[in-house]
Amino acid sequence: xxxxxxxxxxxxxxxxxxxxxxxxxxxxxxxxxxxxxxxxxxxxxxxxxxxxxxxxxxxxxxxxxxxxxxxxxxxxxxxxxxxxxxxxxxxxxxxxxxxxxxxxxxxxxxxxxxxxxxxxxxxxxxxxxxxxxxxxxxxxxxxxxxxxxxxxxxxxxxxxxxxxxxxxxxxxxxxxxxxxxxxxxxxxxxxxxxxxxxxxxxxxxxxxxxxxxxxxxxxxxxxxxxxxxxxxxxxxxxxxxxxxxxxxxxxxxxxxxxxxxxxxxxxxxxxxxxxxxxxxxxxxxxxxxxxxxxxxxxxxxxxxxxxxxxxxxxxxxxxxxxxxxxxxxxxxxxxxxxxxxxxxxxxxxxxxxxxxxxxxxxxxxxxxxxxxxxxxxxxxxxxxxxxxxxxxxxxxxxxxxxxxxxxxxxxxxxxxxxxxxxxxxxxxxxxxxxxxxxxxxxxxxxxxxxxxxxxxxxxxxxxxxxxxxxxxxxxxxxxxxxxxxxxxx
Amino acid sequence: xxxxxxxxxxxxxxxxxxxxxxxxxxxxxxxxxxxxxxxxxxxxxxxxxxxxxxxxxxxxxxxxxxxxxxxxxxxxxxxxxxxxxxxxxxxxxxxxxxxxxxxxxxxxxxxxxxxxxxxxxxxxxxxxxxxxxxxxxxxxxxxxxxxxxxxxxxxxxxxxxxxxxxxxxxxxxxxxxxxxxxxxxxxxxxxxxxxxxxxxxxxxxxxxxxxxxxxxxxxxxxxxxxxxxxxxxxxxxxxxxxxxxxxxxxxxxxxxxxxxxxxxxxxxxxxxxxxxxxxxxxxxxxxxxxxxxxxxxxxxxxxxxxxxxxxxxxxxxxxxxxxxxxxxxxxxxxxxxxxxxxxxxxxxxxxxxxxxxxxxxxxxxxxxxxxxxxxxxxxxxxxxxxxxxxxxxxxxxxxxxxxxxxxxxxxxxxxxxxxxxxxxxxxxxxxxxxxxxxxxxxxxxxxxxxxxxxxxxxxxxxxxxxxxxxxxxxxxxxxxxxxxxxxxx
Numbered sequence: 001x002x003x004x005x006x007x008x009x010x011x012x013x014x015x016x017x018x019x020x021x022x023x024x025x026x027x028x029x030x031x032x033x034x035x036x037x038x039x040x041x042x043x044x045x046x047x048x049x050x051x052x053x054x055x056x057x058x059x060x061x062x063x064x065x066x067x068x069x070x071x072x073x074x075x076x077x078x079x080x081x082x083x084x085x086x087x088x089x090x091x092x093x094x095x096x097x098x099x100x101x102x103x104x105x106x107x108x109x110x111x112x113x114x115x116x117x118x119x120x121x122x123x124x125x126x127x128x129x130x131x132x133x134x135x136x137x138x139x140x141x142x143x144x145x146x147x148x149x150x151x152x153x154x155x156x157x158x159x160x161x162x163x164x165x166x167x168x169x170x171x172x173x174x175x176x177x178x179x180x181x182x183x184x185x186x187x188x189x190x191x192x193x194x195x196x197x198x199x200x201x202x203x204x205x206x207x208x209x210x211x212x213x214x215x216x217x218x219x220x221x222x223x224x225x226x227x228x229x230x231x232x233x234x235x236x237x238x239x240x241x242x243x244x245x246x247x248x249x250x251x252x253x254x255x256x257x258x259x260x261x262x263x264x265x266x267x268x269x270x271x272x273x274x275x276x277x278x279x280x281x282x283x284x285x286x287x288x289x290x291x292x293x294x295x296x297x298x299x300x301x302x303x304x305x306x307x308x309x310x311x312x313x314x315x316x317x318x319x320x321x322x323x324x325x326x327x328x329x330x331x332x333x334x335x336x337x338x339x340x341x342x343x344x345x346x347x348x349x350x351x352x353x354x355x356x357x358x359x360x361x362x363x364x365x366x367x368x369x370x371x372x373x374x375x376x377x378x379x380x381x382x383x384x385x386x387x388x389x390x391x392x393x394x395x396x397x398x399x400x401x402x403x404x405x406x407x408x409x410x411x412x413x414x415x416x417x418x419x420x421x422x423x424x425x426x427x428x429x430x431x432x433x434x435x436x437x438x439x440x441x442x443x444x445x446x447x448x449x450x451x452x453x454x455x456x457x458x459x460x461x462x463x464x465x466x467x468x469x470x471x472x473x474x475x476x477x478x479x480x481x482x483x484x485x486x487x488x489x
Numbered sequence: 490x491x492x493x494x495x496x497x498x499x500x501x502x503x504x505x506x507x508x509x510x511x512x513x514x515x516x517x518x519x520x521x522x523x524x525x526x527x528x529x530x531x532x533x534x535x536x537x538x539x540x541x542x543x544x545x546x547x548x549x550x551x552x553x554x555x556x557x558x559x560x561x562x563x564x565x566x567x568x569x570x571x572x573x574x575x576x577x578x579x580x581x582x583x584x585x586x587x588x589x590x591x592x593x594x595x596x597x598x599x600x601x602x603x604x605x606x607x608x609x610x611x612x613x614x615x616x617x618x619x620x621x622x623x624x625x626x627x628x629x630x631x632x633x634x635x636x637x638x639x640x641x642x643x644x645x646x647x648x649x650x651x652x653x654x655x656x657x658x659x660x661x662x663x664x665x666x667x668x669x670x671x672x673x674x675x676x677x678x679x680x681x682x683x684x685x686x687x688x689x690x691x692x693x694x695x696x697x698x699x700x701x702x703x704x705x706x707x708x709x710x711x712x713x714x715x716x717x718x719x720x721x722x723x724x725x726x727x728x729x730x731x732x733x734x735x736x737x738x739x740x741x742x743x744x745x746x747x748x749x750x751x752x753x754x755x756x757x758x759x760x761x762x763x764x765x766x767x768x769x770x771x772x773x774x775x776x777x778x779x780x781x782x783x784x785x786x787x788x789x790x791x792x793x794x795x796x797x798x799x800x801x802x803x804x805x806x807x808x809x810x811x812x813x814x815x816x817x818x819x820x821x822x823x824x825x826x827x828x829x830x831x832x833x834x835x836x837x838x839x840x841x842x843x844x845x846x847x848x849x850x851x852x853x854x855x856x857x858x859x860x861x862x863x864x865x866x867x868x869x870x871x872x873x874x875x876x877x878x879x880x881x882x883x884x885x886x887x888x889x890x891x892x893x894x895x896x897x898x899x900x901x902x903x904x905x906x907x908x909x910x911x912x913x914x915x916x917x918x919x920x921x922x923x924x925x926x927x928x929x930x931x932x933x934x935x936x937x938x939x940x941x942x943x944x945x946x947x948x949x950x951x952x953x954x955x956x957x958x959x960x961x962x963x964x965x966x967x968x969x970x971x972x973x974x975x976x977x978x
Binding site for chain 1: 496497498499500501502503504505507510511514517518521522523524525548604700702703704731732733734735736737738739740741743744745774776777778779780781783785786787788790791792794795815816817818819820821822823824825826827828829831832833836837849850858861864865868869871872875876877878879880882883884886887889890891893894895896897898899900902904905908909912913914915918919920921922923924927932934935936939
């Protein structure tokens with residue numbers, strides 16, 4: 001089965017010849033340089049299935065035929081499940097999909113406007129907000145709960161998200177089996193048992209098993225294998241940073257990225273054949289003036305576009321952290337860095353764009369920015385619909401044009417009445433008022449209006465939180481959990 | 490000759506079949522509805538060359554074979570000339586090109602931050618700024634000189650632009666021959682005579698001869714014919730507004746747009762065969778809640794993408810007013826509305842994107858926004874360069890990767906040193922500092938930093954203004970002209 005196009009044509013950065021070369025060069029890296037694999041279980045499996053292992057250096061090299069054999073097992077589709085099945089989605093079929101990004105440790109406080117450490121209550125609020133934001137379809141736990149106890153550090157990050165959000169939730173930063181099982185037990189309660197949960201595993205897990213360049217660490221690799229074994233949706237993000245952890249060349253960074261993606265994908269297929277895989281990326285170029293991490297740089301968006309092309313070559317869904325910004329505010333910079341990259345990525349064929357909510361190079365969550373990102377997502381979803389060219393409508397329009405004649409007005413024609421509520425995207429954040437109306441409403445900028453909307457939503461209780469009985473069962477198991485209430489007061 | 494692609498593939502909204510249908514339906518409009526042409530000279534010419542004219546209604550219908558005959562004469566290229574030949578460009582070869590948009594009547598004052606009527610001095614300042622902004626290649630006179638006398642209303646708008654700007658200048662709003670000749674006489678002085686000017690006509694003229702739907706007015710049609718006769722670069726912008734002046738259907742609006750474009754193009758070729766033409770657009774969808782003009786709506790960008798496809802079908806350069814915003818400030822909304830549409834338009838294949846400087850639905854010029862737009866343009870120009878895949882470099886990178894090994898660092902490798910100054914776009918406006926540095930510099934948002942840069946440029950005299958001797962000759966001819974000095978004080 002071939003990955004289907006959502007449009008008559010995607011934007012292409014690479015030629016067909018270049019795509020082939022990137023693949024071949026990536027195979028060379030795997031065969032000639034290999035990866036340092038710091039996990040014995042993974043090493044044993046890789047060796048058993050035909051990779052070569054240097055026991056002294058822990059370097060594993062991948063013969064091209066082994067890579068090809070296991071890459072061929074990857075299925076085309078990747079499904080994420082929501083607490084409410086209405087929000088399940090399968091990629092690439094239901095894409096492009098927009099999600100939140102991770103992981104920050106700070107929040108712009110929605111009441112004071114000041115920066116402060118992120119808390120479990122923020123995670124609850126974001127969960128509630130996403131139910132009301134149709135542009136954002138997936139909740140990657142976007143910030144840490146810095147107010148959590150050590151024992152509950154993952155639970156306090158995950159529980160408020162799942163409690164409040166109906167859409168697929170993806171846990172981040174879970175670094176050992178004990179912690180994963182705490183989260184899974186909670187999810188089983190919500191599902192009504194482990195068996196029920198496994199029918200629709202509505203929690204996904206994420207990690208970055210490759211430390212670029214070419215090094216797999218113990219814990220993330222262990223967790224990746226654990227989730228794959230159990231059939232729980234998981235995907236790895238590949239994160240080269242050109243000039244620091246990959247060559248200072250976009251071409252060579254892409255090649256390394258593809259090599260690292262294939263290494264992880266091959267391991268996943270060795271653990272369990274036909275495991276769904278996502279080509280998930282966060283490629284960046286270091287600003288070598290200062291060494292600054294610059295995910296808002298246009299080169300990051302450009303690399304994403306090439307990744308989308310490579311993912312199409314491998315027939316797998318593509319996604320990534322895209323349109324991130326170095327701005328400290330939801331200002332023009334955050335607006336144009338995000339919109340430019342995300343538009344480019346989508347038009348190049350990305351299936352899942354994790355862009356929502358974070359500013360300051362992924363370190364800070366901003367409530368207003370989330371509302372702005374929802375709007376960007378909805379605008380792009382309008383682009384996906386295209387112009388819906390309809391021959392019958394155009395023929396009817398020709399008759400209308402004859403009737404109104406040169407210089408006429410189409411305000412009350414049949415087509416206008418028919419399309420009145422469906423043709424255009426009506427923004428929530430963007431202002432279209434005349435200046436005098438805008439001034440009379442306080443001359444607010446987009447960020448202020450976005451925050452007003454957020455506060456309006458959070459002034460009410462979340463009607464879609466987990467029911468009280470289920471919540472009580474969770475609290476019986478984890479009695480010290482914070483309330484996970486989204487209401488802002 | 491076929492229009493060349495700048496990339497391996499453009500983004501496509503329309504299928505090949507739809508493109509064909511749009512063309513055929515547009516021919517139907519021209520043949521069956523026609524245009525009301527309110528200019529006797531144009532009517533006589535159209536009639537003489539095979540169009541049918543109803544003398545009572547002034548409706549001209551265009552048989553399909555006549556349209557095809559004259560459309561076939563349109564050349565592939567369109568050249569605009571700068572006062573300095575270094576800034577000449579030819580489309581599509583040198584595209585994508587970014588320009589300023591027109592026309593506003595207000596300015597956000599760069600010193601007070603308050604809105605006020607635009608003045609001749611603002612036009613001078615913008616001209617100077619564009620010399621320093623490599624992203625913006627063309628200066629459409631973006632605002633009116635509201636402080637001009639009636640007699641000098643066009644001169645005061647044009648003179649400060651040409652005096653200060655080295656890049657192609659395009660005069661807007663010139664509505665009669667007497668006014669055009671005032672401007673041309675000034676340009677002849679700068680060129681050193683009419684003959685010299687005509688070798689490189691470094692002033693272009695713009696108008697909107699079609700009042701949608703399907704009505705050509707007297708003055709703009711007259712001026713279009715005047716410039717075409719003389720071989721002075723001119724192009725028309727087509728401006729349907731769905732729901733008001735075109736059907737409330739994106740498909741039917743595109744069809745009408747194409748019909749209007751073909752009518753104007755055919756007339757231009759009848760006046761003078763092989764006259765360069767641009768497929769220049771400003772299609773919008775009215776916000777029918779209030780009737781608001783909404784050029785920031787995503788449907789506008791979507792229509793531009795389809796126009797780029799149609800222009801490719803006709804083998805002509807495409808351009809337009811794109812990425813406009815309804816925002817009253819250079820805030821997040823201005824950032825994302827602009828970046829999203831402009832990125833989409835460029836990736837769909839637009840050759841000239843007039844987006845710089847205006848906010849508030851084309852009514853207000855904002856200095857900070859211009860600097861932001863320069864940055865958006867430069868980011869997109871970085872996308873155009875692609876990843877510059879180089880097999881030799883990738884092979885060298887493989888050797889570097891072997892050398893640094895898994896977990897290594899690429900900060901001081903040969904490739905890093907070689908690409909240090911060329912690989913990435915270094916922003917002027919966007920901030921990449923750590924929060925503490927950013928705070929120590931005043932916690933400024935992007936608009937504040939952009940304005941700081943503008944003021945820095947305008948604090949000095951323009952070293953590239955027209956020399957004093959030439960300026961004196963202009964002042965001898967037009968003694969009451971305002972000084973046209975760009976320095977901000």
